[in-house]
Amino acid sequence: MLSPAEFLPSSNKETEKKKTQDKFLCTDEPNQESYLKHFNRLEKCNQDILDYVEEFREFSQMVLSRLAGLNNYKTEVKSEVENLLTRVERAQRDIDYFGSVTDSNTCIEVGEDLEKQQLLEAEEEKRKLKLMLNASCDHMLAGVKSLKIVKKTGDKHGSWMKDPGKKHTKIYLLNSAVNNVIFEFANIMTFMESNHTLKARRITLPFPWEGTGHVIYQGFLFYHRHGSLNEIIKFNIQKRNIADQMVLPGAGKIPAYQLSPSTKIDLAIDEQGLWAIHSEPETGGNIVVTKINHITMSVEHTWDTSCNSKDAEAAFMACNTLYVVYNFPSGGTSRIHCVYDVLDAVNTYEIPALHFPKRQGSHSTVHYDPKEKQLLAWGDGSQIIYKLHTTQKV
Numbered sequence: 001m002l003s004p005a006e007f008l009p010s011s012n013k014e015t016e017k018k019k020t021q022d023k024f025l026c027t028d029e030p031n032q033e034s035y036l037k038h039f040n041r042l043e044k045c046n047q048d049i050l051d052y053v054e055e056f057r058e059f060s061q062m063v064l065s066r067l068a069g070l071n072n073y074k075t076e077v078k079s080e081v082e083n084l085l086t087r088v089e090r091a092q093r094d095i096d097y098f099g100s101v102t103d104s105n106t107c108i109e110v111g112e113d114l115e116k117q118q119l120l121e122a123e124e125e126k127r128k129l130k131l132m133l134n135a136s137c138d139h140m141l142a143g144v145k146s147l148k149i150v151k152k153t154g155d156k157h158g159s160w161m162k163d164p165g166k167k168h169t170k171i172y173l174l175n176s177a178v179n180n181v182i183f184e185f186a187n188i189m190t191f192m193e194s195n196h197t198l199k200a201r202r203i204t205l206p207f208p209w210e211g212t213g214h215v216i217y218q219g220f221l222f223y224h225r226h227g228s229l230n231e232i233i234k235f236n237i238q239k240r241n242i243a244d245q246m247v248l249p250g251a252g253k254i255p256a257y258q259l260s261p262s263t264k265i266d267l268a269i270d271e272q273g274l275w276a277i278h279s280e281p282e283t284g285g286n287i288v289v290t291k292i293n294h295i296t297m298s299v300e301h302t303w304d305t306s307c308n309s310k311d312a313e314a315a316f317m318a319c320n321t322l323y324v325v326y327n328f329p330s331g332g333t334s335r336i337h338c339v340y341d342v343l344d345a346v347n348t349y350e351i352p353a354l355h356f357p358k359r360q361g362s363h364s365t366v367h368y369d370p371k372e373k374q375l376l377a378w379g380d381g382s383q384i385i386y387k388l389h390t391t392q393k394v
Contacts, residue, residue, distance in 0.1 A: 137271045137319040140346050141336070143389040144356050144375070151192055152382045157212055157262060159365040160191075160383045161376055164269055165218030172216055173200070173383075177262035177364075178226050180208035184237070205235060206242060211263030212365045212378065213256065217274060217294060224265040228252070232265065232276070234297055246297040248290060251278035256287070257312040259327055260364055268317040271370045275317045279309040287315065289322050289342060307338035314366035316375065319393075321346055323354075331362045345393045356386065 154175040161172050171191040173183040183200040185191040190199050207225050214223035220243060221235040230252035234244040248265060255261045256278045266277040274294040279287050287307045291300040307315075307324045313334065314325040324338040337353035339346060365378040366386075375386035 138345070138393050139319055139390040140321060140341075140351075140393045141318060141323060141339075141354065141388060142391040143354055144336075145387045145389050147357055147359060147387075148385045150188065150383045150385055154378075154381055154383075156381055157260075157364040158378050158381075159212045159214060159367065160378060161214075161216055161367055162369055162371070163216045163219065164369055164371040172221075174209065174212075174214060177211055178208055180205040182221065182237075203237060203240060205233075207233060211256075211265065212260070213263045213266030213268075213277070215267045215269050215274070215367065217269050220294070222267050222274060222294070224252075224263075224267075230265060230278075232267070232292075232297070234294075244297045246292075246299075248276050248278065248292075249299070249302075250280050250282075250288065251276065254279050254281055254285065254309075256309060257314060258285075258310050259313040259329060259362065263364075266315060268315075268367065269370060270317040270368055271319055272317075277315050277317070277322070285309045287312070287322070287324065287340075289317070289340070291342075301342075303340070303342050305338075305340040307340055314363045314377075316366050316368040318368045318370070325356075325363060325366050327362050332360060334359075334363055341393075359384075 154173070155177075157177040158173070158175045160174070163170065163172070169187045171185040171188050173185070173191070175181075175183075182203040182205070183197060184203060185200050193199065205221075205223075207227075209223040210226035210228075211224055214221060216222075216237070219237055221233075221237055223233055223235070225231045225233050225245075230248045230250075232246050232248055233242060234246075235241070236243045252264045254264070256263050256266045264278065268275040268277060272291070274292045276290040276292055277287060278290075279285055283304055285308055287305045287309055289303045289305055291302075292298070293300050305322060307322065311326050311328070312324050313327045316323055316325075320342050322338075322340040322342070323336050324340075325334050325336055326338070327334045334356040335353050336355075339351050359379065361380045363377050363379045365376075367376050368374075369376055373390065374388055375384075377384040377386060
């Protein structure tokens with residue numbers, strides 16, 4: 001802030017300044033010297049402000065001058081761009097004219113050749129898949145004939161299974177959607193006894209499973225590790241250690257089936273080996289099927305199916321074909337009305353809805369046993385066997 005002395009003529013300024021200094025010097029206060037220093041600092045501050053104002057004024061004039069120059073340059077550039085656009089339009093008209101008088105047979109031939117090449121590549125891909133999946137598997141599901149409730153034990157959610165890759169008759173019970181203890185029974189008769197857990201071998205896993213989509217195949221338990229997005233563990237049952245693991249791309253974001261929210265990845269076994277079933281939000285909730293090499297724990301192929309996970313409660317693979325089980329949110333009669341054959345050997349549009357017999361409720365697991373050609377299911381705490389009727393693929 002400027003002192004009143006700044007508004008006086010220069011001669012008067014010096015006089016006022018001297019009077020002020022004399023006033024400070026003549027005062028009887030002991031701090032007169034410090035007051036004088038403070039006054040001098042204020043004088044210097046005022047002078048600095050005046051210098052800054054002058055510099056800013058010069059800078060403003062320079063900026064205004066350069067802006068005026070930029071406006072002139074902008075006008076020149078706009079004129080050049082308009083001229084260039086005119087030339088481009090003229091060239092485009094010439095190109096269109098030459099294109100209209102040029103024979104298009106060459107383009108048609110190239111398009112036909114490209115289409116033929118794509119068809120050949122698709123046929124070759126299908127041939128490789130048939131070799132990989134053993135196309136001799138030629139049966140399809142025609143109906144669910146009957147059911148047998150083997151036992152009623154455990155929680156609402158769980159799974160029970162055999163090992164179709166082994167000759168033994170052992171039964172495995174995995175209770176609950178999150179757990180780390182497997183019960184192994186010598187045979188189904190032992191499993192059906194009332195005190196069955198006393199005769200079972202307890203196997204403790206290093207990591208708990210998540211959901212109910214686990215399977216046992218050739219002496220190994222394959223399961224979705226609890227707490228992970230999409231990690232699949234391969235556990236050696238005999239040696240009781242982890243043999244391998246893998247990550248299933250795209251899986252784990254949403255439940256595989258809307259009516260079974262605890263299961264993000266549902267593993268399955270059929271005549272061709274190990275599969276994984278899951279859904280992805282990117283596909284609108286449609287189910288994705290992946291063939292997994294159970295030895296190397298690697299993805300062999302993936303299919304985006306047309307089957308949606310809405311109102312689905314379970315699914316299973318049988319002879320290269322996905323069968324999706326649907327129900328009502330409150331429970332009811334389960335039914336299969338979406339079928340997807342990965343080799344297109346089944347005309348899925350001609351297959352009627354297949355209803356499960358007699359039972360009202362819901363399933364947390366439906367798995368196919370390729371050895372016995374039957375379904376092992378877990379429904380509301382009951383362990384169920386469904387006998388199947390099959391026919392030749394059409």
